Amino acid sequence: MDKVVKTTVFCTNVAWFDTFNAIYREYFHTDTPARTFVNVGSWPHPFDIEVECIAIA
Numbered sequence: 001m002d003k004v005v006k007t008t009v010f011c012t013n014v015a016w017f018d019t020f021n022a023i024y025r026e027y028f029h030t031d032t033p034a035r036t037f038v039n040v041g042s043w044p045h046p047f048d049i050e051v052e053c054i055a056i057a
Contacts, residue, residue, distance in 0.1 A: 003057070
């Protein structure tokens with residue numbers, strides 16, 4: 001996780017923003033990567049949050 005430099009979060013309900021942040025901090029304690037949080041409409045997937053990460057080698 002220390003190699004992640006950017007994340008994009010897709011979430012179907014913006015009301016979960018604070019809850020997501022609390023969980024996100026469990027994984028990224030310091031040097032939090034740049035992040036974009038995007039509220040999306042419903043989609044045909046069996047989950048409500050998707051996180052895309054870009055990491056360095």
